[in-house]
Amino acid sequence: MALTDEERSRLADIVRLQPTKNGELQDAWELESGSEVHQYLENHLKEYYYRDDDSLIRSTAEANDLVDVEPGIEADAVAKGGAPETIRVPELEARVFEVVAGPEERSQSVVAVLNAVREAYDLDPDVDEVRRALRSLERKNVVEVVYRTVPTFRLAVERDAVTVEIAE
Numbered sequence: 001m002a003l004t005d006e007e008r009s010r011l012a013d014i015v016r017l018q019p020t021k022n023g024e025l026q027d028a029w030e031l032e033s034g035s036e037v038h039q040y041l042e043n044h045l046k047e048y049y050y051r052d053d054d055s056l057i058r059s060t061a062e063a064n065d066l067v068d069v070e071p072g073i074e075a076d077a078v079a080k081g082g083a084p085e086t087i088r089v090p091e092l093e094a095r096v097f098e099v100v101a102g103p104e105e106r107s108q109s110v111v112a113v114l115n116a117v118r119e120a121y122d123l124d125p126d127v128d129e130v131r132r133a134l135r136s137l138e139r140k141n142v143v144e145v146v147y148r149t150v151p152t153f154r155l156a157v158e159r160d161a162v163t164v165e166i167a168e
Contacts, residue, residue, distance in 0.1 A: 003066070007044050011059070012067040014049055016088060016167050019056035019139050024132065056139060083141045083156060086163040094164045095121050096133040100143060100153055107145075107152035110134060 003011065013028050014020065022034035031037055041049060041057070048063035089097070099116035101108045108116070114130040117123055125133075134153045137143035144156040 008067060010040070011045055011048055011063055014045070014057060015059045015064055015067050017136075018058045019052060019054075020058075020136070021056060024136065025057070027132075054139075083162060085161075086165060087137075087140050087142060088165045088167040089136070089140075090133075091166050092117075092123065092125055092129060093133040093136055094166050095123060096130060097137060097142065097155075097159070097162075097164050100134070100137075100155055102159060103144075103155045103157065105154055107148070107154040109150055109152050113153060 010025075010029060013025065017024055017028065022037040025031075025037045025041075026034055029037065029040070031040070045063075048060050048066070049057055050060060052058055087093075087097075095117050096113060099120050100113050110127055110131045113134060114125065114127050117125060117130065134143055138145060138153070142155065142157055142162055143153050146152045146154060
């Protein structure tokens with residue numbers, strides 16, 4: 001099946017962002033709802049993606065070969081519950097990874113991570129963007145959630161155990 005330029009571009013987003021959710025693709029593709037994402041996937045990219053046991057969207061091996069981007073994670077490591085050696089993430093996720101509490105430190109709230117990003121970098125994301133970044137890093141097995149009064153976050157691995165590449 002020959003892909004249009006739009007389909008190839010969106011497939012590249014899936015490869016780059018995996019494991020991902022409808023909401024992340026909705027933001028990336030500027031669609032109105034998660035239902036629109038689902039319809040697009042089913043109507044245009046059905047052969048090139050699947051949902052894992054946690055209902056996260058992942059690309060097939062064929063999809064990885066079709067697009068000229070590096071997968072967001074090494075599938076084998078994460079599938080086995082481990083942390084990947086390399087992650088390819090948007091700039092905000094890379095910055096969040098750099099400032100979130102380490103594995104032996106007290107976990108931080110989303111607002112604390114937001115303030116750390118603002119203090120360390122010339123970025124001014126909103127709290128929802130930071131929350132999405134933390135949850136995306138959690139799905140990649142490099143950040144863990146600690147439930148206290150509110151969900152808090154810290155690294156699940158040593159910072160230097162993972163190479164973080166910024167995906168363009």
